[in-house]
Amino acid sequence: MSDYIVPLLILAASLLTLHKKENTYDILLQGGAEGLKLLVTIIPALVLLLCAVHMLRASGAVEMLTSVLAPVFEFCGIPKETALLVLIRPISGSAALAAGADLMAEFGPDSPVGRTAAVMLGSTETTFYTISVYFGAAGINKTRYAIPAALFADLVGFCMASWTVRWLF
Protein backbone atom coordinates (compact mmCIF):
# COMPACT_ATOMS: atom_id res chain seq x y z
CA MET A 1 0.00 0.00 0.00
CA SER A 2 2.81 2.41 0.82
CA ASP A 3 4.13 1.82 -2.71
CA TYR A 4 0.95 3.23 -4.22
CA ILE A 5 0.23 6.14 -1.93
CA VAL A 6 2.88 8.56 -3.19
CA PRO A 7 2.17 8.22 -6.94
CA LEU A 8 -1.60 8.16 -6.26
CA LEU A 9 -1.40 11.35 -4.19
CA ILE A 10 0.55 13.12 -6.94
CA LEU A 11 -1.93 11.88 -9.54
CA ALA A 12 -4.94 13.04 -7.50
CA ALA A 13 -3.49 16.51 -6.89
CA SER A 14 -2.56 16.86 -10.59
CA LEU A 15 -5.93 15.72 -11.96
CA LEU A 16 -7.92 17.79 -9.43
CA THR A 17 -6.11 21.00 -10.37
CA LEU A 18 -6.47 20.18 -14.09
CA HIS A 19 -10.18 19.68 -13.50
CA LYS A 20 -10.33 23.12 -11.90
CA LYS A 21 -8.72 24.49 -15.09
CA GLU A 22 -5.60 25.58 -13.22
CA ASN A 23 -2.11 25.49 -14.75
CA THR A 24 -0.91 22.36 -12.94
CA TYR A 25 2.63 22.40 -14.27
CA ASP A 26 3.10 26.09 -13.53
CA ILE A 27 1.95 25.63 -9.92
CA LEU A 28 4.47 22.82 -9.51
CA LEU A 29 7.26 24.99 -10.90
CA GLN A 30 6.39 27.97 -8.70
CA GLY A 31 6.09 25.82 -5.59
CA GLY A 32 9.39 24.12 -6.41
CA ALA A 33 11.20 27.44 -6.76
CA GLU A 34 9.78 28.55 -3.41
CA GLY A 35 10.88 25.29 -1.80
CA LEU A 36 14.43 25.73 -3.05
CA LYS A 37 14.51 29.28 -1.68
CA LEU A 38 13.43 27.89 1.70
CA LEU A 39 16.14 25.24 1.53
CA VAL A 40 18.83 27.87 0.93
CA THR A 41 17.77 29.65 4.13
CA ILE A 42 18.23 26.47 6.22
CA ILE A 43 21.58 25.32 4.71
CA PRO A 44 23.73 27.37 7.15
CA ALA A 45 21.85 25.81 10.08
CA LEU A 46 22.33 22.30 8.65
CA VAL A 47 26.09 22.92 8.23
CA LEU A 48 26.47 24.24 11.79
CA LEU A 49 24.39 21.48 13.34
CA LEU A 50 26.05 18.62 11.48
CA CYS A 51 29.35 20.13 12.54
CA ALA A 52 28.04 20.07 16.11
CA VAL A 53 26.87 16.45 15.83
CA HIS A 54 30.21 15.33 14.37
CA MET A 55 32.10 17.18 17.12
CA LEU A 56 29.98 15.56 19.82
CA ARG A 57 30.57 12.14 18.32
CA ALA A 58 34.32 12.52 17.72
CA SER A 59 34.91 13.85 21.23
CA GLY A 60 33.28 10.80 22.79
CA ALA A 61 30.44 12.90 24.27
CA VAL A 62 27.75 10.96 22.37
CA GLU A 63 29.22 7.68 23.61
CA MET A 64 29.15 8.94 27.23
CA LEU A 65 25.59 10.22 26.88
CA THR A 66 24.54 6.93 25.31
CA SER A 67 26.03 4.80 28.05
CA VAL A 68 24.60 7.01 30.81
CA LEU A 69 21.09 6.85 29.32
CA ALA A 70 21.31 3.22 28.16
CA PRO A 71 19.43 1.72 31.16
CA VAL A 72 16.47 4.11 30.72
CA PHE A 73 16.37 3.57 26.96
CA GLU A 74 16.63 -0.20 27.26
CA PHE A 75 13.78 -0.15 29.79
CA CYS A 76 11.59 1.69 27.26
CA GLY A 77 12.72 -0.53 24.36
CA ILE A 78 14.31 2.37 22.49
CA PRO A 79 17.69 1.75 20.77
CA LYS A 80 20.26 3.51 22.96
CA GLU A 81 22.09 4.89 19.91
CA THR A 82 19.20 7.33 19.35
CA ALA A 83 19.85 9.12 22.68
CA LEU A 84 21.10 12.36 21.12
CA LEU A 85 18.23 12.45 18.60
CA VAL A 86 15.61 11.85 21.32
CA LEU A 87 17.04 14.59 23.55
CA ILE A 88 17.27 17.21 20.81
CA ARG A 89 14.09 16.44 18.85
CA PRO A 90 11.69 18.60 20.96
CA ILE A 91 14.09 21.58 20.91
CA SER A 92 15.40 22.01 17.36
CA GLY A 93 14.06 20.57 14.12
CA SER A 94 17.25 21.14 12.12
CA ALA A 95 19.44 19.67 14.87
CA ALA A 96 17.18 16.60 15.02
CA LEU A 97 17.41 16.20 11.26
CA ALA A 98 21.20 16.48 11.53
CA ALA A 99 21.37 13.90 14.33
CA GLY A 100 18.92 11.55 12.55
CA ALA A 101 20.68 11.80 9.18
CA ASP A 102 23.96 11.08 10.96
CA LEU A 103 22.49 7.92 12.53
CA MET A 104 21.10 6.74 9.18
CA ALA A 105 24.50 7.31 7.53
CA GLU A 106 26.40 5.61 10.36
CA PHE A 107 24.20 2.53 10.79
CA GLY A 108 22.64 2.38 7.30
CA PRO A 109 19.10 3.46 6.33
CA ASP A 110 17.76 -0.12 6.51
CA SER A 111 19.34 -1.00 9.87
CA PRO A 112 17.06 -1.10 12.94
CA VAL A 113 18.72 2.03 14.37
CA GLY A 114 18.54 3.90 11.04
CA ARG A 115 14.89 2.97 10.54
CA THR A 116 13.96 3.89 14.11
CA ALA A 117 15.65 7.28 13.64
CA ALA A 118 13.69 7.82 10.41
CA VAL A 119 10.35 6.92 12.02
CA MET A 120 11.11 9.16 15.00
CA LEU A 121 11.88 12.08 12.70
CA GLY A 122 8.76 11.47 10.62
CA SER A 123 6.33 11.10 13.49
CA THR A 124 7.32 13.80 15.99
CA GLU A 125 7.56 17.59 15.91
CA THR A 126 9.71 20.34 17.39
CA THR A 127 7.53 20.55 20.51
CA PHE A 128 9.02 23.61 22.23
CA TYR A 129 9.12 25.57 18.98
CA THR A 130 5.45 24.82 18.27
CA ILE A 131 4.43 25.79 21.80
CA SER A 132 6.37 29.06 21.67
CA VAL A 133 4.91 30.02 18.26
CA TYR A 134 1.27 29.31 19.16
CA PHE A 135 1.23 30.54 22.73
CA GLY A 136 3.48 33.49 21.89
CA ALA A 137 1.06 34.67 19.20
CA ALA A 138 -1.91 34.42 21.58
CA GLY A 139 -0.10 36.06 24.51
CA ILE A 140 -0.38 32.97 26.72
CA ASN A 141 2.19 32.79 29.53
CA LYS A 142 0.43 30.35 31.88
CA THR A 143 0.79 27.23 29.73
CA ARG A 144 -0.68 24.96 32.44
CA TYR A 145 -0.19 21.30 31.45
CA ALA A 146 0.54 21.88 27.73
CA ILE A 147 4.28 21.14 28.01
CA PRO A 148 4.02 17.92 30.07
CA ALA A 149 1.19 16.62 27.84
CA ALA A 150 3.13 17.41 24.65
CA LEU A 151 6.33 15.86 26.02
CA PHE A 152 4.36 12.78 27.05
CA ALA A 153 3.09 12.52 23.45
CA ASP A 154 6.73 12.77 22.28
CA LEU A 155 7.75 9.98 24.65
CA VAL A 156 4.94 7.78 23.32
CA GLY A 157 6.20 8.62 19.82
CA PHE A 158 9.79 7.62 20.60
CA CYS A 159 8.69 4.31 22.17
CA MET A 160 6.19 3.50 19.41
CA ALA A 161 8.77 4.34 16.71
CA SER A 162 11.13 1.77 18.24
CA TRP A 163 8.43 -0.85 18.77
CA THR A 164 6.79 -0.53 15.32
CA VAL A 165 10.19 -0.84 13.61
CA ARG A 166 10.82 -4.03 15.59
CA TRP A 167 7.37 -5.44 14.76
CA LEU A 168 7.14 -4.47 11.12
CA PHE A 169 10.69 -5.14 9.86
Next chain:
Amino acid sequence: MVMSWIWSGIVLISLFCAVLSGSAGALAAAIPQGAQAGITLALSLAGSICLWTGIGRLMERAGMTQALSRLLAPALHRIFPGTRTDPVLARELSGNICANFLGLGNAATPMGIRAVQRMVRTEGIATDEMCRLIVLNTASIQLIPANVAAVRASLGCTTPFDILPAVWITSLCSAGLGVTAAWLLGRLTHHE
Protein backbone atom coordinates in the same frame (compact mmCIF):
# COMPACT_ATOMS: atom_id res chain seq x y z
CA MET B 1 19.02 32.96 21.47
CA VAL B 2 18.37 29.41 22.71
CA MET B 3 20.34 28.06 19.77
CA SER B 4 23.32 30.30 20.64
CA TRP B 5 23.50 28.66 24.05
CA ILE B 6 23.03 25.18 22.63
CA TRP B 7 25.74 25.74 20.00
CA SER B 8 28.26 27.16 22.50
CA GLY B 9 27.40 24.41 24.97
CA ILE B 10 27.98 21.72 22.33
CA VAL B 11 31.41 23.15 21.43
CA LEU B 12 32.33 23.38 25.13
CA ILE B 13 31.13 19.84 25.94
CA SER B 14 32.93 18.44 22.87
CA LEU B 15 36.22 20.05 23.84
CA PHE B 16 35.84 18.95 27.46
CA CYS B 17 35.08 15.34 26.51
CA ALA B 18 37.87 15.31 23.90
CA VAL B 19 40.40 16.40 26.55
CA LEU B 20 39.10 13.74 28.95
CA SER B 21 39.25 10.93 26.41
CA GLY B 22 42.37 12.17 24.63
CA SER B 23 40.63 12.49 21.27
CA ALA B 24 41.44 16.11 20.42
CA GLY B 25 42.80 15.04 17.04
CA ALA B 26 39.54 13.34 16.11
CA LEU B 27 37.61 16.40 17.31
CA ALA B 28 39.59 18.75 15.06
CA ALA B 29 39.13 16.42 12.10
CA ALA B 30 35.39 16.21 12.75
CA ILE B 31 34.84 19.96 12.25
CA PRO B 32 35.42 20.14 8.46
CA GLN B 33 33.86 16.69 8.03
CA GLY B 34 30.69 17.83 9.77
CA ALA B 35 30.47 20.99 7.69
CA GLN B 36 30.81 18.92 4.51
CA ALA B 37 28.15 16.51 5.79
CA GLY B 38 25.80 19.50 6.24
CA ILE B 39 26.11 20.38 2.56
CA THR B 40 25.69 16.72 1.57
CA LEU B 41 22.49 16.56 3.64
CA ALA B 42 21.18 19.80 2.12
CA LEU B 43 21.84 18.45 -1.40
CA SER B 44 20.14 15.15 -0.61
CA LEU B 45 17.08 17.09 0.55
CA ALA B 46 17.03 19.59 -2.33
CA GLY B 47 15.21 17.46 -4.91
CA SER B 48 12.60 16.28 -2.47
CA ILE B 49 11.90 19.75 -1.01
CA CYS B 50 11.63 21.20 -4.53
CA LEU B 51 9.18 18.50 -5.64
CA TRP B 52 7.04 18.35 -2.49
CA THR B 53 6.67 22.10 -2.09
CA GLY B 54 5.27 22.08 -5.61
CA ILE B 55 2.96 19.16 -4.86
CA GLY B 56 1.92 20.87 -1.63
CA ARG B 57 0.88 23.94 -3.61
CA LEU B 58 -1.01 21.67 -5.95
CA MET B 59 -2.87 19.98 -3.11
CA GLU B 60 -3.85 23.38 -1.70
CA ARG B 61 -5.14 24.64 -5.07
CA ALA B 62 -6.93 21.33 -5.66
CA GLY B 63 -8.95 21.99 -2.50
CA MET B 64 -7.72 18.85 -0.74
CA THR B 65 -7.33 20.66 2.57
CA GLN B 66 -11.01 21.70 2.56
CA ALA B 67 -12.18 18.24 1.48
CA LEU B 68 -10.24 16.63 4.34
CA SER B 69 -11.58 19.24 6.77
CA ARG B 70 -15.15 18.20 6.01
CA LEU B 71 -14.28 14.55 6.68
CA LEU B 72 -12.68 15.52 9.95
CA ALA B 73 -15.49 17.73 11.30
CA PRO B 74 -17.26 15.09 13.49
CA ALA B 75 -14.04 14.05 15.25
CA LEU B 76 -13.14 17.69 15.70
CA HIS B 77 -16.41 18.49 17.49
CA ARG B 78 -15.60 15.86 20.11
CA ILE B 79 -12.04 17.04 20.83
CA PHE B 80 -12.87 20.76 20.56
CA PRO B 81 -16.45 21.38 21.77
CA GLY B 82 -15.96 25.10 21.04
CA THR B 83 -16.07 24.37 17.30
CA ARG B 84 -19.76 23.39 17.52
CA THR B 85 -20.83 26.99 18.07
CA ASP B 86 -18.00 28.79 16.30
CA PRO B 87 -17.77 27.92 12.58
CA VAL B 88 -14.74 30.21 12.06
CA LEU B 89 -12.82 28.39 14.80
CA ALA B 90 -13.86 25.07 13.28
CA ARG B 91 -12.52 26.16 9.88
CA GLU B 92 -9.16 27.38 11.22
CA LEU B 93 -8.69 24.32 13.42
CA SER B 94 -9.51 21.71 10.82
CA GLY B 95 -7.49 23.68 8.23
CA ASN B 96 -4.50 23.60 10.58
CA ILE B 97 -4.73 19.87 11.24
CA CYS B 98 -5.38 18.94 7.59
CA ALA B 99 -2.58 21.15 6.25
CA ASN B 100 -0.19 19.53 8.72
CA PHE B 101 -1.46 16.11 7.63
CA LEU B 102 -0.61 16.94 4.01
CA GLY B 103 2.80 18.29 5.03
CA LEU B 104 1.97 21.95 4.32
CA GLY B 105 3.67 23.49 7.34
CA ASN B 106 3.67 26.99 5.85
CA ALA B 107 -0.09 26.94 5.40
CA ALA B 108 -0.80 25.22 8.72
CA THR B 109 0.94 27.60 11.11
CA PRO B 110 -1.06 30.80 10.39
CA MET B 111 -4.35 28.87 10.74
CA GLY B 112 -3.17 27.33 14.02
CA ILE B 113 -2.21 30.75 15.35
CA ARG B 114 -5.61 32.25 14.44
CA ALA B 115 -7.34 29.26 16.08
CA VAL B 116 -5.39 29.71 19.35
CA GLN B 117 -6.12 33.44 19.31
CA ARG B 118 -9.85 32.72 18.97
CA MET B 119 -9.71 30.30 21.92
CA VAL B 120 -8.45 32.91 24.40
CA ARG B 121 -10.89 33.10 27.36
CA THR B 122 -8.86 34.57 30.22
CA GLU B 123 -5.94 36.66 29.07
CA GLY B 124 -2.60 34.88 29.38
CA ILE B 125 -3.94 31.49 30.56
CA ALA B 126 -4.04 28.41 28.34
CA THR B 127 -7.43 26.71 27.98
CA ASP B 128 -7.99 22.94 27.80
CA GLU B 129 -8.72 23.18 24.07
CA MET B 130 -5.45 25.04 23.45
CA CYS B 131 -3.47 22.32 25.21
CA ARG B 132 -5.18 19.67 23.08
CA LEU B 133 -4.37 21.61 19.92
CA ILE B 134 -0.73 21.86 21.00
CA VAL B 135 -0.59 18.09 21.57
CA LEU B 136 -2.20 17.36 18.18
CA ASN B 137 0.29 19.67 16.46
CA THR B 138 3.36 18.35 18.25
CA ALA B 139 2.34 14.73 17.58
CA SER B 140 2.79 15.53 13.87
CA ILE B 141 0.23 13.39 12.08
CA GLN B 142 1.66 13.47 8.58
CA LEU B 143 0.77 11.43 5.50
CA ILE B 144 4.14 11.55 3.70
CA PRO B 145 7.32 12.44 5.65
CA ALA B 146 9.06 13.41 2.39
CA ASN B 147 12.28 14.84 3.87
CA VAL B 148 13.05 11.71 5.86
CA ALA B 149 12.37 9.58 2.79
CA ALA B 150 14.77 11.78 0.80
CA VAL B 151 17.57 11.28 3.35
CA ARG B 152 17.00 7.52 3.25
CA ALA B 153 17.00 7.46 -0.56
CA SER B 154 20.22 9.47 -0.69
CA LEU B 155 21.90 6.83 1.50
CA GLY B 156 21.11 4.12 -1.01
CA CYS B 157 17.84 2.83 0.45
CA THR B 158 15.76 1.29 -2.36
CA THR B 159 12.45 1.47 -0.48
CA PRO B 160 12.55 4.92 1.20
CA PHE B 161 8.77 4.93 1.81
CA ASP B 162 8.58 1.55 3.56
CA ILE B 163 8.58 3.39 6.91
CA LEU B 164 5.16 4.96 6.19
CA PRO B 165 2.98 2.43 8.10
CA ALA B 166 5.31 2.66 11.11
CA VAL B 167 5.19 6.48 10.96
CA TRP B 168 1.37 6.48 10.77
CA ILE B 169 0.91 4.04 13.65
CA THR B 170 3.42 5.97 15.77
CA SER B 171 1.84 9.40 15.14
CA LEU B 172 -1.69 8.13 15.74
CA CYS B 173 -0.66 6.53 19.04
CA SER B 174 1.23 9.59 20.26
CA ALA B 175 -1.64 11.90 19.25
CA GLY B 176 -4.27 9.63 20.82
CA LEU B 177 -2.42 9.04 24.09
CA GLY B 178 -1.26 12.67 24.17
CA VAL B 179 -4.81 14.00 23.88
CA THR B 180 -5.96 11.47 26.50
CA ALA B 181 -3.21 12.66 28.85
CA ALA B 182 -4.18 16.28 28.18
CA TRP B 183 -7.82 15.44 28.92
CA LEU B 184 -6.88 13.74 32.21
CA LEU B 185 -4.57 16.59 33.22
CA GLY B 186 -7.37 19.04 32.37
CA ARG B 187 -9.72 17.14 34.69
CA LEU B 188 -7.13 17.05 37.49
CA THR B 189 -6.13 20.69 37.32
CA HIS B 190 -9.56 22.17 36.77
CA HIS B 191 -9.86 25.59 38.33
CA GLU B 192 -12.90 27.74 39.15
